[in-house]
Amino acid sequence: xxxxxxxxxxxxxxxxxxxxxxxxxxxxxxxxxxxxxxxxxxxxxxxxxxxxxxxxxxxxxxxxxxxxxxxxxxxxxxxxxxxxxxxxxxxxxxxxxxxxxxxxxxxxxxxxxxxxxxxxxxxxxxxxxxxxxxxxxxxxxxxxxxxxxxxxxxxxxxxxxxxxxxxxxxxxxxxxxxxxxxxxxxxxxxxxxxxxxxxxxxxxxxxxxxxxxxxxxxxxxxxxxxxxxxxxxxxxxxxxxxxxxxxxxxxxxxx
Numbered sequence: 001x002x003x004x005x006x007x008x009x010x011x012x013x014x015x016x017x018x019x020x021x022x023x024x025x026x027x028x029x030x031x032x033x034x035x036x037x038x039x040x041x042x043x044x045x046x047x048x049x050x051x052x053x054x055x056x057x058x059x060x061x062x063x064x065x066x067x068x069x070x071x072x073x074x075x076x077x078x079x080x081x082x083x084x085x086x087x088x089x090x091x092x093x094x095x096x097x098x099x100x101x102x103x104x105x106x107x108x109x110x111x112x113x114x115x116x117x118x119x120x121x122x123x124x125x126x127x128x129x130x131x132x133x134x135x136x137x138x139x140x141x142x143x144x145x146x147x148x149x150x151x152x153x154x155x156x157x158x159x160x161x162x163x164x165x166x167x168x169x170x171x172x173x174x175x176x177x178x179x180x181x182x183x184x185x186x187x188x189x190x191x192x193x194x195x196x197x198x199x200x201x202x203x204x205x206x207x208x209x210x211x212x213x214x215x216x217x218x219x220x221x222x223x224x225x226x227x228x229x230x231x232x233x234x235x236x237x238x239x240x241x242x243x244x245x246x247x248x249x250x251x252x253x254x255x
Contacts, residue, residue, distance in 0.1 A: 028183040028219040030230045030248040031198045032155045035117040035143040037106050038074035043255045046072050046082065050248035057240035062090040066097070072252070077109035088130065095129040117143045121157075127166065133173070134165040149185040151192075154178075158203075174203040183219070192219040198232060209239040213246060227251035 027034050030050075038044050048068035054061060070084025082102040088095055101124045108117055123137035139157035161173040181196030194217045202208030217230025231247035 026219065026221055026226050027228050027250060028151065028192045028194045028217070029153065029179075029181040029196045030215075030217045030228055030250060031213075031232060031246075032153050032179040032181040032196045033104075033119070033121060033139055033141050034153055035106055035119040035141055037078075037080040037104055037110055037119075038072050038254070039110060040074045040077050042074040044072040044074075044252050045255065046070065046084070046250065046252035048248060048250045050246065052243040053234075053245040055234070055241050055243050056236050062092065065089045070100075077111065078106050080104050097130045098128055099126045100124065115145055117145075119143075125159075133161040133163040133168065135159050135161040139177075149188060151181075151183040153181045153183070153196075155180070175208070176201050176203050190221055193217075194219065194230070196232075209241045211242040212238045213242070215246075224254040225252065 026036050046069070048066070050068075051063060051065045053063045065088070067087045068084050070082055072080055072082045074080050080103075082100070082104070084102065085099050086097045088097040102121070103123070104119060104121045106117065106119045108114065119141040121137070121139035121141060125135045125137060127134045137157060137159045139155055141153065141155045143151060143153045145151045155178070157177040159175040159177065161175070163170045163172075177198070177200045179196060179198040181194055183192050183194040185192050195214070196217065197212065197214045199210060199212045200208075201210035212235045213232035214235065215230055215232035217228055219228040220226065228250045229248070231245055234242035234244050234246065236242050236244065
C-alpha cells in the first residue's frame with residue numbers, strides 16, 4: 001500500500017513537471033545571443049551540437065565538430081550562469097577543448113515586458129586541449145520586440161585571448177564579433193522562424209581575415225523543453241578562408 005501511494009505521488013509530480021509551461025530561457029537564434037534568461041531558482045540543461053565545414057582556401061583542413069553541454073542556473077531575476085564544457089572533434093582526434101563560466105546579466109528583471117531589453121554577457125573560457133589561449137569574452141546584447149511579435153536582436157562582442165594565462169609568451173589577441181537577427185512567431189509562444197547574420201574579424205595581434213555568415217533557423221518550445229536548429233552559410237566572396245557551412249542544433253530542458 002505504501003509503495004502504491006508513493007508511486008502515485010511520484011507520478012503526480014512528474015505529470016505536473018511536464019505539464020507546466022516552458023519557463024526556460026528560450027533562444028530563437030542559433031548564433032545571436034538573446035536577452036531572455038532562466039527564472040530565478042530554476043536549472044536548465046542545455047546542449048549545442050555544431051560544426052564548421054571546410055573553407056575553399058583550405059581544402060586540406062578537415063571539418064570540425066563541437067558538443068557544448070552544461071547546466072544553466074537562474075541566480076536572480078537579472079542574472080543567469082551557464083557552466084558548460086566543450087568537446088571538439090575532427091576526422092583525426094576528439095579532445096576536451098574547454099570549460100567556461102558564462103554570466104548573462106539582464107539590466108531589467110525577467111518578467112519586465114518593455115519592448116527594449118539590454119543584456120551584458122561576460123565569459124571566462126578556460127582552454128584545455130587546444131592551440132588557442134584561455135580568454136575572456138564580453139558581449140553587449142539588445143533586443144526589441146514589436147506588438148506583432150516580431151523580434152529584433154543585435155549582439156556585439158569581443159574575445160580577448162591571453163597566452164600568459166597558460167604560461168605562454170606573446171601579447172593578448174583580440175577577436176571582434178557581431179551578429180544580428182530578426183525573428184517572427186508562426187505560432188505564438190511555440191514556434192518561431194528566424195534569420196540572422198554573424199561576423200568575426202581579427203583585431204590586435206590576431207591575423208585573421210573577416211568572416212561573414214547568414215542563415216535561417218527555427219525555434220520550437222513545448223512543455224518544459226525548447227530547441228532551435230538552423231545553419232549559417234559562409235559568404236566566401238568576403239573571404240575564401242570562410243567556412244561554407246556552420247549548422248547548429250541547440251536543445252534544452254528545464255528541470
